[in-house]
Amino acid sequence: MNENFLPILSVEDDPLQAEWIRATIEKHIPGADVSQLRTEHEFVTQFEAFALRPPKLILLDAMLRWTDPAPDLPPRPAEVEEGGIAQAGLRCRHRLSNDPRTSAIPVILYSVLRDNASRPETLLYVPENVTHVQKNADPLELVEKIKQALGHQRRR
Amino acid sequence: MDAPVGPAEGQLSSFVSTALRQDKLSGIAEMLRFIAEAFDGYACILWRLAPGAELNATPAEGRLFVLAQWLREADFWSSHILTLISNTGSAIIRDAPINVPDVRSNALVDQSDPLWVRAGVSSFCSIPIRFLDGQAGAINVYRSGGPPFSSEDISRIQELALLVPALYQTIRDKVSSSLASRINAILHDAELRAAISPPSPGDMKQVVSAICSAVGEEFHAAEVSVFFEDRLAATGRYGLVASTWKGLFLRTEYRIGEPALTSWIVGQGQSVNIFDLTDFRNDREKARIQLKYVGIEWSDSLDFQSLVEKFFPAFEKHGIRPLSFMGSPIRAGQDVLGVIRCCAALEPPYYFADGELRLLELVAAQLSHYWMNWTVRRESEDENQSWRTFVERVSEMNRGVQAHVIAGVLDQNRVFEDALALAEAAIPGAETLDVRLLDESSDALYYGPTRGHRWDTGTKEERHKRLQKRYPVHGGPDSFGAQVARSAKSFVMDKPEPLYQGPFTDTTGMIVVPLRSGDHVVGVMDIRTSQPSRFPKYAVSIAELLGQQLGLYQDLATAMRSLKQAESELKSLLVKQTATYEDLGHQLRSPVFQAEARIQSVFRSRILDDDLRQQLSAVRGLIGKTKRVSMNIRLFAQLADKKIVPMQPTLLNGDDLTRVLIEYASDHKRLQGPDRRVGFVVDPKGFGTLRTNEVRVDYDLLGQAVNNVLDNAFKYSFPNTVVRVQGGVPSSGLFQIAVRNEGIRLRPAEVEKAKERGWRSEEAESTTGEGSGIGLWIVDQIMKALGGELRISPTNADGLTEVRMLFPISPK
Numbered sequence: 001m002n003e004n005f006l007p008i009l010s011v012e013d014d015p016l017q018a019e020w021i022r023a024t025i026e027k028h029i030p031g032a033d034v035s036q037l038r039t040e041h042e043f044v045t046q047f048e049a050f051a052l053r054p055p056k057l058i059l060l061d062a063m064l065r066w067t068d069p070a071p072d073l074p075p076r077p078a079e080v081e082e083g084g085i086a087q088a089g090l091r092c093r094h095r096l097s098n099d100p101r102t103s104a105i106p107v108i109l110y111s112v113l114r115d116n117a118s119r120p121e122t123l124l125y126v127p128e129n130v131t132h133v134q135k136n137a138d139p140l141e142l143v144e145k146i147k148q149a150l151g152h153q154r155r156r
Numbered sequence: 157m158d159a160p161v162g163p164a165e166g167q168l169s170s171f172v173s174t175a176l177r178q179d180k181l182s183g184i185a186e187m188l189r190f191i192a193e194a195f196d197g198y199a200c201i202l203w204r205l206a207p208g209a210e211l212n213a214t215p216a217e218g219r220l221f222v223l224a225q226w227l228r229e230a231d232f233w234s235s236h237i238l239t240l241i242s243n244t245g246s247a248i249i250r251d252a253p254i255n256v257p258d259v260r261s262n263a264l265v266d267q268s269d270p271l272w273v274r275a276g277v278s279s280f281c282s283i284p285i286r287f288l289d290g291q292a293g294a295i296n297v298y299r300s301g302g303p304p305f306s307s308e309d310i311s312r313i314q315e316l317a318l319l320v321p322a323l324y325q326t327i328r329d330k331v332s333s334s335l336a337s338r339i340n341a342i343l344h345d346a347e348l349r350a351a352i353s354p355p356s357p358g359d360m361k362q363v364v365s366a367i368c369s370a371v372g373e374e375f376h377a378a379e380v381s382v383f384f385e386d387r388l389a390a391t392g393r394y395g396l397v398a399s400t401w402k403g404l405f406l407r408t409e410y411r412i413g414e415p416a417l418t419s420w421i422v423g424q425g426q427s428v429n430i431f432d433l434t435d436f437r438n439d440r441e442k443a444r445i446q447l448k449y450v451g452i453e454w455s456d457s458l459d460f461q462s463l464v465e466k467f468f469p470a471f472e473k474h475g476i477r478p479l480s481f482m483g484s485p486i487r488a489g490q491d492v493l494g495v496i497r498c499c500a501a502l503e504p505p506y507y508f509a510d511g512e513l514r515l516l517e518l519v520a521a522q523l524s525h526y527w528m529n530w531t532v533r534r535e536s537e538d539e540n541q542s543w544r545t546f547v548e549r550v551s552e553m554n555r556g557v558q559a560h561v562i563a564g565v566l567d568q569n570r571v572f573e574d575a576l577a578l579a580e581a582a583i584p585g586a587e588t589l590d591v592r593l594l595d596e597s598s599d600a601l602y603y604g605p606t607r608g609h610r611w612d613t614g615t616k617e618e619r620h621k622r623l624q625k626r627y628p629v630h631g632g633p634d635s636f637g638a639q640v641a642r643s644a645k646s647f648v649m650d651k652p653e654p655l656y657q658g659p660f661t662d663t664t665g666m667i668v669v670p671l672r673s674g675d676h677v678v679g680v681m682d683i684r685t686s687q688p689s690r691f692p693k694y695a696v697s698i699a700e701l702l703g704q705q706l707g708l709y710q711d712l713a714t715a716m717r718s719l720k721q722a723e724s725e726l727k728s729l730l731v732k733q734t735a736t737y738e739d740l741g742h743q744l745r746s747p748v749f750q751a752e753a754r755i756q757s758v759f760r761s762r763i764l765d766d767d768l769r770q771q772l773s774a775v776r777g778l779i780g781k782t783k784r785v786s787m788n789i790r791l792f793a794q795l796a797d798k799k800i801v802p803m804q805p806t807l808l809n810g811d812d813l814t815r816v817l818i819e820y821a822s823d824h825k826r827l828q829g830p831d832r833r834v835g836f837v838v839d840p841k842g843f844g845t846l847r848t849n850e851v852r853v854d855y856d857l858l859g860q861a862v863n864n865v866l867d868n869a870f871k872y873s874f875p876n877t878v879v880r881v882q883g884g885v886p887s888s889g890l891f892q893i894a895v896r897n898e899g900i901r902l903r904p905a906e907v908e909k910a911k912e913r914g915w916r917s918e919e920a921e922s923t924t925g926e927g928s929g930i931g932l933w934i935v936d937q938i939m940k941a942l943g944g945e946l947r948i949s950p951t952n953a954d955g956l957t958e959v960r961m962l963f964p965i966s967p968k
Contacts (some may be wrong), residue, residue: 015829016774038829066922068832069872069899071955076922085924 004031006150009055011037011092012110013064017135021059021110024139029146040088041067041074044095051101057149058096062111064088097127106149108133110142167194171316175323179330181224181374181505187323188226191297191316195309198277198300199227202320203244204293204507206478207431208444211292216240216249221431221478223293223324223505228300229275236506237478242266247282248292253314254282257304271298279304283317288325289510295320325511332515335374339522342366346526354537360530364523365398371496371519372400375512376503383410383418384486384494384527391688394422394494406457410495415453418495421483425492428452429513432478433499454481482508484520486527493527496520539694542582546698549578550705557709564720566713569605575681575706576607583667583695585685588660591671591706592627592637593679601627601637601680608684610660622659633657640668640680646700650690662686667696669703673710681706730797737793751779777826784867787860791934801857801941808851808858808963810843810883813893816855817881820863824870834870835878842883849965851891853942858961861938861946864931865895865959871924872957873899891965896958901951910948911936935961 012018022034096102175187192200202224209218222236247254280298346363372380381399396408412423435441436454483497576589588608592601649666671679821836869879877898900919913933939946944963
């Protein structure tokens with residue numbers, strides 16, 4: 001396997017944004033291979049699969065719709081109904097943290113929310129492997145954060 | 157030899173049965189008549205030794221008085237007092253009969269006695285007896301003409317006399333029993349009537365009056381009176397409730413400590429029995445009475461001089477009958493509720509014996525029971541009335557407050573004034589009332605609203621000074637108000653207190669209750685009386701409830717003030733917010749339009765490589781979205797503020813509309829992901845109608861409406877489906893743009909809800925990552941502003957949902 005192979009999982013429900021993220025990362029980070037999930041439901045259903053073959057980094061949108069329109073919609077679990085889309089990224093992050101197979105994967109919570117107070121997760125307890133990055137017009141900032149997260153992991 | 161006179165064979169039993177038939181004290185005379193007639197006597201008198209007599213003294217001291225008498229001529233009379241220096245006295249002292257065969261030659265006889273002067277009595281005999289209570293007495297039989305009494309007569313009189321004390325006692329016992337039954341009947345009847353309706357003070361007086369009459373009749377008393385302390389009106393004063401005395405009352409009220417028999421009885425709680433009130437005019441007798449009843453004094457409250465003149469004019473010369481008096485406290489345990497007194501027997505026996513006093517005490521006990529029932533009933537009736545008044549007035553006050561709340565202004569002073577009026581109406585004795593409020597800055601109570609005429613007394617300066625007085629809660633001179641403000645507990649003053657430094661020095665009772673708002677005391681309510689009576693116990697409860705009620709009003713007033721302030725702040729904030737939204741919408745509009753125009757220009761004038769074209773295409777899609785969102789913000793701000801949306805009507809052109817629709821659809825397609833593959837078809841045929849018809853619309857608004865509908869159609873469509881747009885004339889006078897898609901279901905019950913602001917279906921919530929549920933609400937508002945209509949059809953059997961925008965048209 002290519003030593004530089006860097007599988008990255010992007011969870012983003014805006015197709016334009018998702019495509020832009022993929023292109024930007026793959027262009028600026030050698031070996032990066034971005035796979036995409038579009039909804040929280042996809043994240044839940046695909047979890048076992050990527051837990052078995054964990055990506056090097058997960059890029060999580062903070063706000064995610066539950067699913068795409070379809071004739072048979074999967075029902076929303078109570079926690080999803082209660083917390084709504086605003087808590088989706090946080091729920092995904094908790095699921096990652098609670099599973100030993102995924103708890104060490106660097107996570108970048110990528111959000112339009114600007115300040116800490118309005119983030120879905122407060123700073124009371126943020127695991128070391130989780131970084132908040134604001135969705136910003138400058139794509140290189142995201143690239144830089146991804147590199148930092150990956151480098152940090154390598155050092156450990 | 158003369159035939160012996162006296163009771164013949166069988167006459168003894170006849171005598172006994174005659175005596176036993178009597179059930180009144182006057183019946184004793186019947187027994188005496190029997191003796192007199194049996195021995196051919198003109199009269200028979202039963203004498204008794206008056207209290208205080210000393211038979212063993214030398215010479216013996218004391219008096220005898222007529223206990224009962226019978227004279228052949230009923231309107232005749234005799235002396236009724238004898239000293240022990242008399243034949244009858246000698247018989248008693250020697251305990252042996254005395255025969256006086258000729259009264260005119262007897263040295264111990266008062267020769268002026270009308271009995272011999274007028275009735276011609278010439279001889280008599282005196283037989284000593286001993287009453288069952290141990291007191292000595294004598295039975296005298298008098299003859300007018302005829303032979304003097306023989307020794308045999310005397311022996312036979314002695315036989316009858318032996319029976320007299322027992323028979324006398326029997327009659328008295330029967331009288332006691334009869335009186336007790338009679339009083340029981342009166343009280344029983346009163347209780348029955350009370351069960352039907354609460355007795356009035358008049359009813360109560362009638363019952364007590366009937367009891368006085370019954371006692372008066374049994375004892376032949378000139379006066380039987382009952383006095384009670386009416387604690388609801390005044391304490392320490394015993395006022396006349398009922399009396400049989402028809403003459404002048406020199407006083408009708410007594411207090412403890414006054415020099416009067418009634419005052420002594422209520423003060424000592426002890427019964428009194430005085431043989432003759434006139435003894436108070438004799439130092440020796442007075443001392444003897446006061447030895448028994450320490451400190452007792454008599455003042456003639458009934459003007460007995462008139463009594464003597466009225467009833468005993470002929471006796472003045474020979475001394476009037478004794479003015480006997482007996483009185484008993486009416487008690488409940490150690491508590492003296494009142495007095496029943498009985499005075500001056502008009503017929504024999506003139507003296508009230510201890511037996512009569514016991515009977516009077518029994519009546520007193522019955523009266524006590526009746527009075528307590530009456531006062532409890534009256535208190536309970538008064539209390540019920542007070543609570544009824546309280547409840548009615550509080551409801552009234554609450555209605556008033558409710559009206560204030562609806563009007564948005566709670567006039568606290570008015571509420572306090574109403575509360576004071578309520579307290580005055582509901583609490584007996586409440587005369588001078590006020591509300592004192594706490595001034596937090598100076599930590600002192602100051603007068604708010606007041607009630608009662610005493611606030612208006614004095615000069616203008618005095619009134620002003622009175623109302624300006626302040627009462628420090630901490631640190632200053634202490635006051636009841638300050639104590640209540642500190643402790644948040646009610647205070648009751650039921651007698652004048654030195655600490656009371658309030659504005660009215662004659663205050664005898666006061667209730668001070670806290671007015672609490674939450675945990676804080678915000679003031680106190682004062683209720684004062686200058687009457688001698690105490691406030692009833694329930695008055696404190698009423699005052700406390702009223703205090704709580706006022707506290708609640710205070711909370712309400714505070715809440716209303718805060719609400720009003722918050723409302724005003726919110727209003728101003730909303731106005732600012734709306735203006736800000738509107739402004740932001742405007743600010744966004746210009747650069748977004750410019751960016752869009754420039755990208756269009758780039759597309760048209762440059763040859764672009766694929767990557768750049770793709771990027772620019774995405775940017776154009778984003779700008780389109782931004783444009784729609786900014787327009788929605790602006791419209792939302794205007795519509796939420798109920799502003800009229802400004803219109804620039806333009807003639808609608810079918811070709812332009814088709815082109816614009818295709819552009820909108822392209823923007824939406826650009827924003828969807830590669831997996832969605834939602835197609836878009838505009839059917840141009842229907843729009844041809846616009847060539848022959850005229851539709852005037854504001855293009856921007858129409859564009860926004862169409863965009864919002866398309867946005868929904870794209871968002872909720874299933875993958876690999878097509879959104880179709882058609883124009884046409886569904887019915888005469890209307891043009892429509894119909895958008896049909898296949899996706900999330902819209903149920904019939906949800907059709908109207910879909911037009912509501914902020915509503916999204918359950919499925920929409922699952923599939924939307926953004927959006928606020930205002931899209932169709934804005935479309936509905938725009939359509940109304942354009943004179944058209946938004947119609948939504950629920951998802952049909954084929955899974956298609958249709959949204960139609962209808963406009964009125966007219967032929968060109």
